[in-house]
Amino acid sequence: MSYMVMGVSGSGKSTVGRLLAERLQLHFIDADDHHLATSVEKMSQGIPLTDDDRWEWLQKLNHLLQQAENTNQEVVLACSALKGQYRQILGEGLASPLKIIYLHGEEDVLRSRLGNRKGHFMTDVLLQSQLQTLEIPQEALHLNIVHTPEELVTQIMQHFKPDSASPSFTVSSVASLGIIGMGVMGKSLALNLAGKGISVAVFNRTVPGKEEQVAERFAEENQTLPLLPFSELPQFVQALEKPRRILLMVKAGRAVEELLDQIQPLLEEGDLVMDGGNSQYQDTTRRVAEMKTRQVHFLGVGISGGEEGALKGPSLMPGGEKAGYEKVADILNFLAAQDKNGKPCCTYVGPDGAGHFVKMVHNGIEYAEMQALAEAYQLFRYHLNFSPSGIVEEFTKWQESGLNSYLLEITIAILQKQEDGTLLLDKILDAADQKGTGGWSTAAALELGTSLDSIAAAVMARHLSALKEQRVQAATLYGIEPEQLVGVPLLHAQQLKQAFEGVKLINHAFGFELMRQASLQFQWNLNLSEIARIWTNGCIIRSQLMEELVEMLKTEGPLLQHPCIVERLSAIFLPFKETVAAGIKANAALPVSSAALNYFLGYNTVQSPANLIQAQRDYFGAHTFRRTDQPVDQYFHVDW
Template sequence: MIIFVMGVCGSGKSTIGDALAQKLNIPFFDGDDFHPQENIDKMSKGEPLNDNDRAGWLAALNAKAKEEKNAIFACSALKETYRTILFEGLTNGHLVYLKGSYELIDKRMKARKNHFMPPGLLDSQFATLEEPTYGIQTSIDQSPDLIIKDIMNQLTADKQEFGLIGLGVMGKSLARNLAGKGFKLALYNRFVKDSEEKVAEKFIEEFDVFNEAKGFEDLKAFVNSLARPRKIFLMVNAGKITDYVIEDLKPLLEEGDIIIDGGNSHFKDTERRIDELAKNGLHFVGSGVSGGEEGALKGPSIMPGGHQEAYEKIAPYLEAIAARDARGNACCTYIGKGGSGHFVKMIHNGIEYAEMQLIAESYALLRYVNGLSPEAISGVFDEWMKAGLSSYLLETSQKLLLKKEGEDFLIDLILDKAGNKGTGSWTTVVMAELGIPATMISSALFARYISSFKDKRTQYTAHFNAETKSGNPINVEALKEAYALARLVNHQQGFELIKRASDEFSWELNLSELARIWTNGCIIRSELMEGLIGQLKEGTDFLLNTPNITAQLGSLREVAVTAITSGVSVPCHLSAVDYLNAHLYNHHTANMIQAQRDFFGAHTYKRVDDPNGPSHHTIWE
């Protein structure tokens, strides 16, 4: 984008041009700096320039514009013949005319000091001026801020302000959300003969909210429809597909443009993309988006990370469509540098895995040990909701248990093979890399893996004639307390993992603010999360602030024992018990591990009587 800001001397070309360049994040050049010395000497003597004087100057400005490709120039450009020279060969040039009366500009000129053009030349300027009948025209009889606002409004009048690529379920919901907030959208979906044709155009026709939207299946036309700096939200599959789309976009974009990845990308891929695109002068923002189809439409929790200057340009859009917390603030905030946005979304999903598994385990105990119907279990969950355990996941579980298909509860017709999209396994890997025992997340992940071996499990059940053991029913109050404590352990593990990553990668994450944006819109929103906002200002160790933990631990153990003796798999409840046993009772096991390591590998060990002293090795036999 090349913009020439024109007007007679004293109209404010340099001031407005510089401010506009900062707004658009592109270079600014004052045309006066390109005058040869003979022109400056002539004007300093009060002699007006003729067309021959200006020819070389205008050609130099045109050459510089072609060299820069993206820049703003302040230049008087008084005649149409001058403007023809300036715009020769430029395919994306814009003219901005600062229009003002002779009286106003004369007053300004007389107030100026140390400028080579004396006020006396203003008559010649107005005599030479041929006002353009095209381009952007704005009155200078207003503040610079209002002038800039007027120019930006005109500059983008025929452009779309925000672009979205990928019209799957989430992409469509986000597009409707954005359009509903009044944003002018450009929507793009790929063209696939006989299966994906005119997807964007047809989608726009479905909803009145898209009255100012434009649909595309040609990527170049989509990019060219967007106002600078371009802001493009990707809602495509993570991994190679995201890379392919970025590669297609790169040659079409210009310095300062912003790509936002709203998919579940791995945080290390995001950091690679940030570095690679920076070489082209492009910004890349990795943004977690949580809330599912309904959240995307009505207000998700949004977790953008990357360069803060890029976030500030897209914040009005993301914060407008985000859910609202209890105080009405957007559940969207700048997370931090690098891949931090996608990292915290990954941990969000890991916490979600364990939360879902805990509910599933509670359901299994009530169903198979206590023999309750889905309807009765729904009633139990409803009571838990009213007793301070309210959460989105528990609420959805309570509702889905009531769904019937004919005479059957739908839950009984669903095959017990759980899927996963990768974020749980990524969390487990990074947990091991950072040395944080987020054991409940990994237990939930492995429970899903085991569920996928449906044929093997069926074979084992038949071969060993296994069935749920009859015995004492689960104490429902104890189960509630066990569930509450296990959830607390899960959240502590998740936030400890985020804290370690923040320290390791120098992200400086605000965990309290992170909990705040997870209080609405996202899948793990809950009363518990509301309470963690304040606790996280003091640290990540929630268990220290749980006064009745020993009583709750008793309930958790009771539930664990009943589950084990009944033959019901409850890996997340057991993981919570083990985590608490290891932390609360400090029964030594690691000393045996260290002795074994030293015995067979001479790995050395520390001594109790000198824990900070030198390492020791023993010849054991």
């Protein structure tokens, strides 16, 4: 059995590899000793190597490994092996695959190490190139270089313990990450990481008769993965490599508080706890400060993507102490989905509760877009007399003409789902549930003094939908029925598409404006373009529009005043207005569509009636007012 210790320059792969070979009494190969003279000269001058430069070198190393295997000699190879194709070349023709150990660390640590290294051809000038080239291996043991070489070798030897009965290896008692809470999301995140070779300790509480041996059964169902199950917190914490990294995947609120009370006595200085649930951002801000007094880092990590995203790669929004984020950035980046350029859909959002605030806004945008799609469906089916298959056909056209999104994709799938030969959707009760984040967004907008009309309307629409019994009674009392829209259906279908686009643009503008105001008032320095980027994949509101917003949001100022948005809304304003007016005239409730349109009309009003409101306030309460013919910072009162 042969091993390869890999990583970028400064990760200590040669030191760790040599020490591992000594401990195991194996032959050691340092790939740096076999570089071509021309390659050494290039690197000495700070010139990055190309694939062509590395080809002969990789072939030579592969030949050495084959020679060793042919003579029944086990080896330890220390090699950067940055790309998957490089590792494939190294392993070609080997009967037994290399056991890969990937050493990783923060860039500033790597640069510091390279700066202290004397007489080596690889300088810190090339580090950035290596980091950009690096493709993190999935089938590997991941170890953080915060540990000493001796500690790293001990962890490697614990991880790869030979079983006398077979050539397979058992998982060590040291896990890179701990996850508490084996619900759907906790399990999926654990499978995501463990499936990529990262050892994960998993814990779930014990509730007699309800939740017993949950973590153990989960690990047993996935025996081939590096999962360490626990039902006792002390043992769970002890199984984690230091500094410990723990992700809480439990219900927001009381459960988080109780867990933190239980786990704090078990932690040490420098450990990190992350809350991956939908906690209120104010709670996260408080917890960051409280944990800091105990020398423990705390992050509020917004996670979007649902069960599928958690398993395949979610969008991650970590916020809190920057030093805490740096301790776990490698794992979070590995866990996350990737954008179209291969970058992780994960970024450090900002301090305090910024991560959970951004996730809250994400969910608010999601609420309104779901309602907007529901309103479009309602108009198509009950006012334009489209069949479900006809709506699918129209929505598919939307996908192909610039409105593609994950929510539109799942809506199309829902409209095609049959049960016993009939549409399943027609058997679902029309009363929508919610978890609170939409309402929190609305409350935050009120606190920050910014508008959130479409999102607030979506929240209220869910509240109204829950009044099923009252709605049925009201329909009987008032006798208001849906009316058919007059005109050519295809014309109205096109108008409806344009109206939906208008709602979508305005809704996203609301969300990003709320974050912009929060950034200013809380001094979070949010990078809105970067937030849009991590929302281009993995999350629920990923869409073609989000891809476009990445560039638009590099320009400062309100999104509704960006030239591209102005051009698009101007072009669709008339059909947007006509669709909402026609829908309401036909007795269709359009809370989100009309809220977006009303805001847009108000946003474009030079002279609003708010002067009358100010006069009224001064009349009954002497609240004062400002005048158009006096300096704007002066206030007046009149004896009405």
